Amino acid sequence: MQMQTEHAHEPPRGWMRWLLTTNHKEIGSLYLLFSLAMLFVGGIMALIIRAELFQPGLQLIQPEFFNQMTTMHGLIMVFGAVMPAFVGLANWMIPLQIGAPDMALPRLNNFSFWLLPIAFGLLLSTLWMEGGGPNFGWTFYAPLSTTYAPPSTSFFILSIHIAGISSILGAINIIATIFNMRTPGMRLMDMSLFVWTWLITAFLLVAVMPVLAGVVTMMLLDINFGTSFFNAAGGGDPVLFQHLFWFFGHPEVYIMILPAFGIVSLIVPTFARKRLFGYRSMVYATASIAILSFTVWAHHMFTVGLPLAAQLFFMYMTMLIAVPTGVKVFNWIATLFRGSISFEVPMLFALAFIVQFTIGGLSGVMLAIVPADYQYHDTYFVVAHFHYVLVPGALFAIIAGVYYWLPKWTGFYPSESLGKLHFWLSVIGVNLTFFPMHFSGLAGMPRRIPDYALQFADFNMVSSLGAFIFGLSQILLLIVIYRCVKGGKPAPAKPWEGAEGLEWTVPSPAPLHTFEQPPVFDPQRDSPSRA
Amino acid sequence: MSEQQRGVRKTLWQLSGLLVLMVIFTIALVPLYDVFCEVTGLNGKPRRVDDAALQAALSRSQQRPLQMQFVTRVGQGLPVQFRSQQAAQRPVVGGRNQTHFTFENQSDTDLLVRTVPSISPPEASPHILKIECFCFQEMVLKAGEKKQVGLMYLVGAKLPDHVAAVTLSYTVYPVADAPAVAEEASL
Ligand code: HEM
Ligand SMILES: [Cu+2]
Numbered sequence: 203m204q205m206q207t208e209h210a211h212e213p214p215r216g217w218m219r220w221l222l223t224t225n226h227k228e229i230g231s232l233y234l235l236f237s238l239a240m241l242f243v244g245g246i247m248a249l250i251i252r253a254e255l256f257q258p259g260l261q262l263i264q265p266e267f268f269n270q271m272t273t274m275h276g277l278i279m280v281f282g283a284v285m286p287a288f289v290g291l292a293n294w295m296i297p298l299q300i301g302a303p304d305m306a307l308p309r310l311n312n313f314s315f316w317l318l319p320i321a322f323g324l325l326l327s328t329l330w331m332e333g334g335g336p337n338f339g340w341t342f343y344a345p346l347s348t349t350y351a352p353p354s355t356s357f358f359i360l361s362i363h364i365a366g367i368s369s370i371l372g373a374i375n376i377i378a379t380i381f382n383m384r385t386p387g388m389r390l391m392d393m394s395l396f397v398w399t400w401l402i403t404a405f406l407l408v409a410v411m412p413v414l415a416g417v418v419t420m421m422l423l424d425i426n427f428g429t430s431f432f433n434a435a436g437g438g439d440p441v442l443f444q445h446l447f448w449f450f451g452h453p454e455v456y457i458m459i460l461p462a463f464g465i466v467s468l469i470v471p472t473f474a475r476k477r478l479f480g481y482r483s484m485v486y487a488t489a490s491i492a493i494l495s496f497t498v499w500a501h502h503m504f505t506v507g508l509p510l511a512a513q514l515f516f517m518y519m520t521m522l523i524a525v526p527t528g529v530k531v532f533n534w535i536a537t538l539f540r541g542s543i544s545f546e547v548p549m550l551f552a553l554a555f556i557v558q559f560t561i562g563g564l565s566g567v568m569l570a571i572v573p574a575d576y577q578y579h580d581t582y583f584v585v586a587h588f589h590y591v592l593v594p595g596a597l598f599a600i601i602a603g604v605y606y607w608l609p610k611w612t613g614f615y616p617s618e619s620l621g622k623l624h625f626w627l628s629v630i631g632v633n634l635t636f637f638p639m640h641f642s643g644l645a646g647m648p649r650r651i652p653d654y655a656l657q658f659a660d661f662n663m664v665s666s667l668g669a670f671i672f673g674l675s676q677i678l679l680l681i682v683i684y685r686c687v688k689g690g691k692p693a694p695a696k697p698w699e700g701a702e703g704l705e706w707t708v709p710s711p712a713p714l715h716t717f718e719q720p721p722v723f724d725p726q727r728d729s730p731s732r733a
Numbered sequence: 734m735s736e737q738q739r740g741v742r743k744t745l746w747q748l749s750g751l752l753v754l755m756v757i758f759t760i761a762l763v764p765l766y767d768v769f770c771e772v773t774g775l776n777g778k779p780r781r782v783d784d785a786a787l788q789a790a791l792s793r794s795q796q797r798p799l800q801m802q803f804v805t806r807v808g809q810g811l812p813v814q815f816r817s818q819q820a821a822q823r824p825v826v827g828g829r830n831q832t833h834f835t836f837e838n839q840s841d842t843d844l845l846v847r848t849v850p851s852i853s854p855p856e857a858s859p860h861i862l863k864i865e866c867f868c869f870q871e872m873v874l875k876a877g878e879k880k881q882v883g884l885m886y887l888v889g890a891k892l893p894d895h896v897a898a899v900t901l902s903y904t905v906y907p908v909a910d911a912p913a914v915a916e917e918a919s920l
Contacts, residue, residue, distance in 0.1 A: 416759035434808075442766050
């Protein structure tokens with residue numbers, strides 16, 4: 203049976219094999235490796251920023267270069283590290299979790315991946331162009347990014363277009379796979395929460411990526427063809443840019459967190475050895491977050507001069523979104539309650555996610571209060587907020603997922619002792635880096651500045667020390683992954699005692715081709731929503 | 734074609750439809766935003782004046798304490814001095830009011846400029862109707878030329894009572910590097 207579906211000819215060898223592969227596992231690995239590389243590129247930029255901010259005054263770099271570093275760091279982490287990591291996990295795990303032999307559109311899958319190195323090669327190359335790379339922040343507000351932008355901006359726009367097309371194609375592929383390739387008998391309400399959260403994320407991507415493409419296209423026209431979408435001199439409006447950007451931007455932040463919710467919702471039950479509490483409410487909460495995320499964008503713009511009615515509307519909607527988010531946190535804690543918990547590395551990262559993401563959610567609610575936001579806006583308090591949800595939030599969930607599924611990918615357990623060291627250094631580093639930013643922000647330190655007033659010196663020194671601890675400890679992640687690929691304690695098909703799901707029915711390491719015959723799925727026995 | 738392939742194809746069509754819809758929506762957001770701002774007066778976008786609006790505004794002439802403040806700004810290093818004849822005036826609510834502005838080209842080259850208005854607070858902007866205005870029109874300022882231009886405006890009788898002051902701000906911009914926008918200047 204295996205023989206019939208095997209390709210008649212040998213797959214190409216060497217690098218051609220990776221260039222032409224249409225296998226979801228290989229493409230998943232490519233996405234994950236690309237994301238890991240970008241994590242380090244973006245991380246080095248963050249360390250350049252933190253090195254400059256170690257002390258007040260200008261020591262190491264010029265303000266112009268500093269601005270390019272903050273911009274590139276944000277763009278690379280958002281579009282190059284976090285998003286591709288989730289797509290990589292989706293590629294690997296969604297077919298395995300729904301019992302499909304591959305993604306619905308394997309060749310499109312290959313194309314969406316290879317767009318990414320092109321996009322980010324182009325983006326990085328702008329650093330060496332005349333006038334330097336993008337220096338207007340990852341939010342690229344016009345007219346800073348049009349009238350006052352460096353000449354390389356058109357390349358920046360092109361690279362955003364390419365990365366956006368990659369995301370859209372990837373999302374379409376994921377939706378098509380989930381809707382059509384589930385093993386017979388698996389209903390939507392029988393899918394793992396990782397599949398569910400990704401399904402909803404993919405819809406968000408298809409909905410908002412065109413808006414991003416539209417807004418950068420308008421920038422391109424303003425820069426090169428004399429239109430005035432965002433140019434007040436020609437009757438345009440810079441505030442329009444912010445509305446369009448955040449109409450994309452806020453759903454985008456949920457694109458970066460929903461799959462993380464899914465990963466944590468798998469890991470917590472596994473190591474608490476209990477079924478997930480409130481499966482259905484998790485699905486509904488995810489869907490409500492996604493829908494509400496289209497109605498809160500102007501909480502990024504409270505200070506542009508919105509009318510009172512709009513400020514109130516966006517304030518209440520933003521607070522409302524904290525409710526389904528709270529439901530999720532509640533469900534995770536209820537799952538832990540009276541579980542027989544063990545603390546393997548994936549669980550450590552997942553638990554740290556819950557605590558630290560909640561800190562980020564709480565500072566988010568503070569920012570949602572309009573009069574308070576007048577004080578906090580564009581200070582380090584905002585930087586603290588979104589780093590808490592993105593680094594010890596989204597990134598920790600990705601790392602938790604990597605530790606959780608590495609045995610399935612490589613056939614070996616990742617080193618428990620190195621993993622624990624990696625975990626503790628990361629937790630300490632990340633909190634040393636970002637917690638003091640709450641205080642420097644409340645004290646009034648503006649974001650995106652290369653130099654600062656003396657009273658912020660202590661907080662910044664702590665942040666910088668923490669950043670170097672956190673950054674350097676990610677080398678341990680590299681070592682763990684490398685060693686786990688090379689060998690270690692062999693992992694059985696189901697390496698974690700309490701794990702559930704179809705992915706654990708295939709051998710470890712998962713062979714290149716799995717589920718060529720759809721696996722048997724009995725909702726009474728296998729569904730995470732079973733009674 | 735298998736059942737599954739047919740399903741995938743159908744999903745693809747549906748998603749392409751959604752994608753096209755979102756692209757159209759994005760493009761539509763630009764004019765929608767303008768319409769929205771104009772209807773609500775947000776962002777200080779002044780309203781178009783039509784006869785009905787004029788009649789409605791004129792219906793009830795009254796004297797009440799309102800201050801009309803004028804702010805002038807020069808954009809992007811333009812070598813122009815732009816002044817308002819008065820910093821502020823007390824307009825007749827429900828009637829016509831007049832003032833002057835002067836432009837002076839302080840360079841030795843001719844300039845093509847355009848002035849863009851903005852009204853604050855937003856809730857006042859639907860009630861400030863400009864009958865005669867230089868705003869949005871392209872204007873030539875010869876080298877060294879000094880030019881006086883008039884503004885005739887009307888404060889609508891329905892201006893909410895709690896509005897005690899209205900700021901009318903003008904920014905003068907160079908036109909030279911934005912040639913394609915002349916048709917937008919239709920106010
Ligand atoms: C309880 C949920 C949340 C609430 C109430 C909330 C609220 C807010 C508010 C009001 C701001 C604007 C602050 C300002 O600029 O003055 C903000 C900024 C931000 N939030 Fe959240 N947030 C929440 C969750 C999240 C999550 C889950 C993410 C991402 C995973 C996120 C990412 C961001 C980012 C990236 C920014 C800053 C964007 C920038 O200006 O560069 N937030 N948040
Ligand atoms: Cu937001």
